[in-house]
Amino acid sequence: MKAQGREQGTAPALLRMMDETTARGTYTSADVCPYAWRARVASRRCWCRAGPWTARRDAMLRRASPTPRNARASSRTRKRPCRRRIPAAHRVATGHGKELVDAMREFGITSPGEALVRLLEQQDGGAILRFGVEEDLIAILKHPNASVACDCGAVPGRATHPRYYGTFPRVLGRYVREQQVLTWEDAVRKMSALPAATMGLVTRGYLAPGMAADVVVFDPATIIDHATFEEPTAASDGVRHVVVNGAVVYRDGVPTGERAGQVLLRGPHEPSRPMSTAVARRVSGRTQATELEANINVQQGQGQRSPRGRLRLLDRTSKTAVEMTEIGLLQVAPGWAAVTGVGRIGDEERAFTVVVEQADPLDERQSTTVTVLGEDGYQLTRIVMKNAVRVSPR
Numbered sequence: 001m002k003a004q005g006r007e008q009g010t011a012p013a014l015l016r017m018m019d020e021t022t023a024r025g026t027y028t029s030a031d032v033c034p035y036a037w038r039a040r041v042a043s044r045r046c047w048c049r050a051g052p053w054t055a056r057r058d059a060m061l062r063r064a065s066p067t068p069r070n071a072r073a074s075s076r077t078r079k080r081p082c083r084r085r086i087p088a089a090h091r092v093a094t095g096h097g098k099e100l101v102d103a104m105r106e107f108g109i110t111s112p113g114e115a116l117v118r119l120l121e122q123q124d125g126g127a128i129l130r131f132g133v134e135e136d137l138i139a140i141l142k143h144p145n146a147s148v149a150c151d152c153g154a155v156p157g158r159a160t161h162p163r164y165y166g167t168f169p170r171v172l173g174r175y176v177r178e179q180q181v182l183t184w185e186d187a188v189r190k191m192s193a194l195p196a197a198t199m200g201l202v203t204r205g206y207l208a209p210g211m212a213a214d215v216v217v218f219d220p221a222t223i224i225d226h227a228t229f230e231e232p233t234a235a236s237d238g239v240r241h242v243v244v245n246g247a248v249v250y251r252d253g254v255p256t257g258e259r260a261g262q263v264l265l266r267g268p269h270e271p272s273r274p275m276s277t278a279v280a281r282r283v284s285g286r287t288q289a290t291e292l293e294a295n296i297n298v299q300q301g302q303g304q305r306s307p308r309g310r311l312r313l314l315d316r317t318s319k320t321a322v323e324m325t326e327i328g329l330l331q332v333a334p335g336w337a338a339v340t341g342v343g344r345i346g347d348e349e350r351a352f353t354v355v356v357e358q359a360d361p362l363d364e365r366q367s368t369t370v371t372v373l374g375e376d377g378y379q380l381t382r383i384v385m386k387n388a389v390r391v392s393p394r
Contacts, residue, residue, distance in 0.1 A: 001014070001031065001032050001140050001146065002032075002132050002136070002137075002140070003132055003133075003136040004132050008132060008133050008136060009133065009135070009136065010136070011135070011137075011139040011140055012139055014140075015139060015140065015143050018030065018143070018145065022145070027145075027273070027274045028145065029145040029146070029147065029194075029274070030140065030143065030145065030146045030147070031146060031147040031148070031195065031198075032137065032140045032141050032146050032147070032148060032149065033148075033149060033150050033151065033163055033167060034137065034141065034148065034163075034167060034170045034171050034174070034175060035137075035161070035162070035163055035167075035170075036132040036133060036134060036136075036137050037132075100112055100115055100116065103115045103118070103119055138175070138179075138181050141171070141175060141181060141182065142181060142182065145194075145274070146190065147190050147191070147194045147195040147198060148167065148168065148171050148187070148190045148191045148195075149167075149195060150163045150164070150167040150168075152164045157233055159227070159232035159233050160232060161229070161232060162225065162227035162228050162229060162232050162234075163227075164227070164232060164233070165225070165227040165232065165233050165234065165235065165236065166225030166226070166227035166234075166236060167225075168191055169218075169223050169224055169225040169237070169238060169239065170225035170236075171187055171190075171191070172184075172187055172220070172223045172224075172238075173223045173224030173225060173238070174224070174225075175187070176220075177220060177221075177223070177224075184220060189275075192204075192205045192206070193206055193275055193277070194275055197272070197273050197274060197275045197276075197331075198272055198273075199264075199266060199272065200266040200270040200271055200272040200273070201264060201266060201270060202270050202331065202338045202340065202353050202355065202373070203340060203351075203375075204264070206328075206329055208305075208306075208328035208329040208340065209326045209327070209328035209340075209341050209342045209351070210326075210327075210328040210329070210340035210341040210342050210351040210352065210353065211329065211340060211351075212245055212246075213243055213245060213246040214243065214244055214245065215241070215242070215243040216239065216241075216242050216243075217239075217240045217241040217242075218238050218239050218240060219238045219240060220238075221238075222237050222238040223236070223237065223238030223239065224236060224237050224238060239253065240252065240253065244258070244260040244261055245260040245261070245262060246260070247260035249261075267373070268362055269355045269357060269362075269369075269371045269373070269381075270338075270355075271333060271336060273331075273333035273336070274333070276331050276333065276393065277329075277331075278302060278303075279302055279393040280299070280300070280301045280302045280393065281299065281330055281331075281332040281337075281392070281393045282297075282298065282299040282300075282330075282332075282390075282391075282392055282393075283296060283297075283298050283299075283330065283332065283337035283339065283356055283389065283390070283391045283392075284296055284297040284298070284299075284309075284389070284390050285297075285356075285368075285384070285389030285390055286388075287384045287388040287389070289382075289383065289384050289388070290316065291315070291316055291317055291382045292313060292314065292315055292316060292370060292382035292383070292384055293313065293314040293316065294312075294313050294314075294370055294384055294388075294389070295310065295311075295312045295313075296309075296311050296312075296313075296339075296354075296356065296370075296389060297309045297310055297311075298310070298311055298327060298330050298339050299330070300329070300330040306327065306328070306329075307327045307328075307329065307330045307339070308327070309327065310324075311323070311324040311327065311339055311341075311343075311354060312324075313354070313370065313372070315380055315382060317382075318380075320345065320346045320380070321344070321345075321346065322343070322344070322345050322346075322352075322354070322372055322380075323343050323344050324339065324341040324342070324343035324352075324354070325341075325342060325343040325344065326342045326343065327339060327340075327341040328341040328342070332391055332392070332393060334391075335357065335358040335359055335391060336355070336356070336357050336358070336391060337355070337356045337391040338353055338354070338355045338356075339353065339354045339356075340352075340353040341353075345372065345374060350374055350375050350376065350378075351374075351375040352372055352373060352374045352375060352378070353372075353373045354370060354371070354372055354373075355371040355372075355373065356368070356369075356370055356389050356391060357369050357371070358389065358391060363383065365383075367383045367384065368383070368384045368388050368389050369381055369382065369383050369384065370382055370384055370389070
């Protein structure tokens with residue numbers, strides 16, 4: 001989420017729109033990257049946008065060539081090369097190593113479009129666009145439904161923007177420790193539990209029994225980013241250890257060589273939802289249905305670290321007993337609940353999550369269903385009955 005160009009300074013109004021939409025019953029969230037500038041291939045968002053980036057550059061230069069047949073298109077391309085109205089003073093031509101206004105001065109021209117075309121005639125290159133103001137970024141960052149995010153992946157030495165290597169240390173060092181825009185707890189929440197809930201994942205984002213063991217250990221006194229546009233892969237300070245899916249992949253600031261990452265896919269029983277840990281909540285019900293015998297009574301108070309209660313199931317079809325002996329977390333949304341913990345499925349002890357859905361949209365009768373999701377891909381879904389289980393914040 002950003003406010004750029006002529007919309008600079010409007011973040012408070014945009015955030016009010018989000019709040020009003022949520023108040024009307026449609027939960028609305030956002031994500032924010034802690035930079036007020038972005039990187040773009042110079043010919044990417046121009047008049048000629050189809051095809052690979054090298055083809056776009058060639059197409060743009062052909063369009064800009066002042067031939068008799070192309071006079072009008074050439075004039076428009078040289079005057080207005082970019083659809084985003086960002087002033088020339090807010091652009092840097094990477095690959096050419098100069099501010100766009102400096103290139104205009106060197107060429108003796110006043111048109112930023114003409115300067116960009118001339119630079120592209122020399123060689124292809126990127127552009128840094130300073131699109132926003134710090135006040136907007138901070139306002140979005142502070143909104144309770146805004147996750148810290150980066151629309152990039154892990155790249156070895158091919159980064160074009162400092163966000164690849166600096167996003168999360170930058171928030172912790174600059175906006176928590178130095179500017180105190182966020183608390184440590186809220187910043188971590190915005191990097192873990194909040195985006196997990198927004199994406200619909202049920203076993204990520206919390207330190208609790210049954211959750212995937214994804215852990216970052218950092219030093220709050222030294223955490224800071226060092227990546228820049230000149231050195232976009234410069235390593236950050238302060239990250240001590242990283243655990244991914246239970247495997248230590250980064251120990252004492254040094255990669256271990258472990259490759260424990262997985263592609264995370266949201267399952268059909270994992271809805272996108274707001275976080276629910278700030279309210280007291282409960283899921284309860286008993287049934288002796290044909291397919292499943294269920295005894296569920298789990299509740300977790302506001303601010304309580306662990307739930308209390310019981311969860312026992314018997315799948316009558318396979319004669320498999322399921323019992324959660326250590327409950328880690330209860331999450332709820334309207335008509336939906338997920339209980340994550342450790343226990344036994346049959347004769348095996350494992351981590352698993354039990355999802356309860358009232359009026360399951362995947363069931364044509366919209367019955368209440370109970371789904372068991374095991375850590376190793378195990379899944380069991382059984383129909384209980386209409387409204388046999390109650391889910392409520394309380």
